[in-house]
Amino acid sequence: MTNVTISDVINRSEHRGALSRITGQQTFWVFVAAVLACLALTLMTDTFATERNLFNVTRNFAFVGIVALGMTAVIASGGIDLSVGSTVVISAMTIGVVMSAGWPFWIGALAALGVSLLVGAVNGILIAYAKMPPFVVTLGMLSVARSLAMVLSNNKMIYQFGPDHDLLLWLGGGSTLGLPHPLIILLILAAITAFAFRWLRWGQHLFALGGNEQAARLTGIAVNRLKVSVYMFSALMAGITGILEVGWLGGVTTNLGQAMELTVIAAAVIGGANLAGGTGTAFGAVIGALLIEVIRNSLILLGISTFWQGTFVGSFIVIAVAFDRIRQARSSE
Amino acid sequence: MSALELRNISKHFGAIRALNNVSLTIEPGEVVGLMGDNGAGKSTMVKVIAGNFAPSSGDILINGSKAHFHKPLDAQKAGIEVVYQDLAICNNLSAASNVFLGREPVRRFGPIQIVDYGKMRSRAGELFARLKSETRPRDVVRRMSGGQRQAVAIARSLLTDARIILMDEPTAAISVRQVAEVLNLIRQLSEHGIAVVLISHRMPDVFEVADKVAVLRRGELVASKPASKSSPEEVTGLITGAIETA
Numbered sequence: 001m002t003n004v005t006i007s008d009v010i011n012r013s014e015h016r017g018a019l020s021r022i023t024g025q026q027t028f029w030v031f032v033a034a035v036l037a038c039l040a041l042t043l044m045t046d047t048f049a050t051e052r053n054l055f056n057v058t059r060n061f062a063f064v065g066i067v068a069l070g071m072t073a074v075i076a077s078g079g080i081d082l083s084v085g086s087t088v089v090i091s092a093m094t095i096g097v098v099m100s101a102g103w104p105f106w107i108g109a110l111a112a113l114g115v116s117l118l119v120g121a122v123n124g125i126l127i128a129y130a131k132m133p134p135f136v137v138t139l140g141m142l143s144v145a146r147s148l149a150m151v152l153s154n155n156k157m158i159y160q161f162g163p164d165h166d167l168l169l170w171l172g173g174g175s176t177l178g179l180p181h182p183l184i185i186l187l188i189l190a191a192i193t194a195f196a197f198r199w200l201r202w203g204q205h206l207f208a209l210g211g212n213e214q215a216a217r218l219t220g221i222a223v224n225r226l227k228v229s230v231y232m233f234s235a236l237m238a239g240i241t242g243i244l245e246v247g248w249l250g251g252v253t254t255n256l257g258q259a260m261e262l263t264v265i266a267a268a269v270i271g272g273a274n275l276a277g278g279t280g281t282a283f284g285a286v287i288g289a290l291l292i293e294v295i296r297n298s299l300i301l302l303g304i305s306t307f308w309q310g311t312f313v314g315s316f317i318v319i320a321v322a323f324d325r326i327r328q329a330r331s332s333e
Numbered sequence: 334m335s336a337l338e339l340r341n342i343s344k345h346f347g348a349i350r351a352l353n354n355v356s357l358t359i360e361p362g363e364v365v366g367l368m369g370d371n372g373a374g375k376s377t378m379v380k381v382i383a384g385n386f387a388p389s390s391g392d393i394l395i396n397g398s399k400a401h402f403h404k405p406l407d408a409q410k411a412g413i414e415v416v417y418q419d420l421a422i423c424n425n426l427s428a429a430s431n432v433f434l435g436r437e438p439v440r441r442f443g444p445i446q447i448v449d450y451g452k453m454r455s456r457a458g459e460l461f462a463r464l465k466s467e468t469r470p471r472d473v474v475r476r477m478s479g480g481q482r483q484a485v486a487i488a489r490s491l492l493t494d495a496r497i498i499l500m501d502e503p504t505a506a507i508s509v510r511q512v513a514e515v516l517n518l519i520r521q522l523s524e525h526g527i528a529v530v531l532i533s534h535r536m537p538d539v540f541e542v543a544d545k546v547a548v549l550r551r552g553e554l555v556a557s558k559p560a561s562k563s564s565p566e567e568v569t570g571l572i573t574g575a576i577e578t579a
Contacts (some may be wrong), residue, residue, distance in 0.1 A: 199447045201437050204426075208434055211423035218421045219435035219489075220406075278425035 015113030021274035026272040026323070027284040034291040037298060038247065045301045046270075053297070055180060059248065061293035062182035063241050067260065068285035069186075069193045070237030070268040075134040076266050077230045078210040079134035079275030083123060084238040084264055085144035091116045091151040091242025095168075096158035096249065105171075109243055115240025117232050119145055124228030150254045159251035172247020182244045186286065194282035206230060210277030266313050267292055269320045291318065334397045335381070336361045336528040337413075337497050342391035344377055352388070353552040359497065359545075362526045364519060366533060366543035366560065368573050373549040374448040375532050379499050382530070383415045384408030395496075414490035415499045421489075422474055422482055429457040432488045458481035464521050466514070479507030480514025487518055497528045504538045508531040516542050536565040548572055548579075554577070 041048035043150050048054075069082050074081045095112035099105065119141060126137045161168050174181055197203040205226050209216045238257075246252045269275060270291060271284025293311055299305075337359040344352040352374050359365055369375045373518050380386045382393070384402030393400050402408045403528065405415075415438050422431055430437075433453045439446040457470040466484035474485060483503055492500055500519070504512045510537075519529050519542045533539050539546065539560075548556040548571040556563070556571050556579040563579065570576035 030475065201439065201446065201448055204430060204437055204448055205435070208423045208426060209428075211425035213432065214422040215423050219433045278423070325525075 008098045009275050027281060027287055028104045030270055030272075030291055031287050034294055035285060037291070037294045041294070041298050041301065047301050048297070050086035053270040053301075056177070057092060057293055057297050058183045059180040060297075061184040061289045063245055063268050064181065064260070064263050064293065065286045066182070066189055066241045066244075067185045067234075067238050068271065068289050069189055069282055070234030070283065071264045071268040072271065072273045072280040072285040073193070073197075073206060073230050074134075074211045074234045074310050075229065075265075075273040075275060076277065076280035077206045078213060079127065079227070079230065079232060080138065080265070081123065081234045081277070082135065082138040082261050083141035083145055084234060085257035085260035086142045086149070087116050087238035088237050088242040088245065089254060090119065090145045090149045090152070091239035091253075092246045092252045092256050093152050093158070093242075093254065095187065096161065096246055097152055097165060098204045099161040100158050100169065102162045104162075105167050108161075108164075108168075112243050113236065114241045116235045117310070120232035120235025121228060124231035124233070127231065128224035128227035146258075147255065153252075153254060157251055157253045161246075168247045169245075169250055170242070170247070173250070182248065185240070185244065188239070190286050193285075197282060202226070202229070207278060211280070243304055262317070263292060263313055264289075266320070269317055275321060276322055316329075334396070335359060336363070336396065338394040338397075340392040340394065341383070341568050342378075342381060342393070342438045344381055344386060344389045345389045350552050352381065353389070355552075355554045356532075357547055357554060357557055359528045359530065361496065361528055363545060364521050364523050364529045364531060364543045366531050366537060366539035366546045367549070368533065368546065368568060369549035373572070374510065374552040375549055376501075377552075379501060379532060379572075380531070381417065382408065383413060383468065383499060384397060388511075390512055397526075400485070409493065412492065412494065412496035413498070413499065414495035415501065416447075416486045416490055416503065421486060423458060424475040425516065427473055428461075428468055428477070428481070428485050429453040431474055431485050432457045432460065432470075432492060434489070435491065435527070448513075456492075457488060460491050462516050463491070463525070464488060466518060472534060478514065479511035480518070483515045487522065490526075495527060497530070499532070504533060504535055511549050512538060536568065540565060550574060 038048070067088065071081060071084060091112040095117045096314040098108040098111045123137055123141055126132050127134050171181055176184065187314070197206070205216065205221045208221065209223060209226060213223065245256060267288035268280065268285050269288070270285070271281065271288030273280030273284065292313060296309055299308055299312070335358040337552045339355055339357045341351055342355045343350065356380065357529065367375055367378065373557060375385065378462050381388050384405045385406050393402065399410050423434065426434070427441060429450070430453065438449040440449045452469040460471065461484060462485060462503055463469040464484050466481060468481045468484045472484060477485070486534070487498065503515050507515070516538060519531065522529050531539060543560045546556065546568055548553060550572060555577070558579060567576060567579060571579055
């Protein structure tokens, strides 16, 4: 008799309708903000809604978006990766050096991704096994990786990429069906990441780790290996971005990806990743990156000095975290 | 046959005798309230039973046969589970995900293994029903009561068919209503033939559910008797040393 009511209660699915569940998501509101910003810009300027400008916006935000996917994984696992900008440049420099020495594209790309994964593995091993704080390890790597990129290139610009020169430029700068290639790759990677977060044990364990590391350990999850894999994933995303950026720019210098980590962290956090760990979505990372790029673009189009960009990006991180605090304070009441 | 028997268990850390010649039997379905002051050896005893420490001397018998635990996993395989209060729960995950954490069932699609959420929810739902706990598998644990959290932690141990469950201070720092929920969970376990060792400072909780009370003082078991033949006053005396043994 009581059993019936209990099983009824147990089987009742969670609260609320679909609408209130969607509007409860930070990602939804950020998406609304991005759409509103686009609409406002379309009305206020005649340059925003041009094909050329939209092409640029989508391509620019794709680079931040791809790296933000990896950053979201790291942040959701309770860590932080400050070395992504430097990983972008070391990847770009590796493929540049290898291809300019006459090797084909695929060897250059494999070398670049291999170097990136190595960077992530070193980060992960120091954090997981040597128990060093992620902030310190990746801050050190930020400096080391960029310096190695300088050593590798002797700090010279590379703009000749051997026999596959055109392929590289097509990959990063070209488009298919009107969509810039980096955007297509972002969408594919976002879909893969979203799938992995939701449906793989890796994703479950990653969020468990970010939620309560001790619980993850007690339940027998291989936490150390998981951590290494998360930092390698982040580095891989940065590595892919490095290759695409070389193709887009048609050349690579050692200041590529400088200060990118801040924009990427902002994108992830705006997209709903909680710096305390445990939450974050792939879709949110993409939307967060989009909003930042639209704002950046609007500053340029509205004739506001680009010196203001840092103020906006920095404030965004603080505001996003502040919103999270307010929400937590309210839910714990 | 006893679910668990400790025979003359001692545990020394250098010159410190954390446990001295402790003998205790626990029958299937029995609820034992283990009490003692801080430093009396309760945690050491739990850790010996759970396989964290090997005893310096003495034997552990499971269902009448000797067991040797070198690591917690050995004890788990023998059917002993420890329910850590809030330590082992991820607030950001659903109840079902928490129950199956680290042991998620998967479905195979070629090389890819996909987490089987449907199976997790239905199995977790069955376990909550068995515990008579109104806990919804899909709900995020963050919004749950202390009693529901305990249900999640206990359901996890039921998943492996535990025969003996050790609960460390399950009723500390939760509301009165939630304490009642947790005590109900303990009764449900007992009804299913699972032995429960309840480590608690809270005398009323222990006397409400325990069949037997065991008191440790300075590493020695000074009492082990049916709860009905003891009283909170006696146990308090035993803990402080005002009463020598009972």
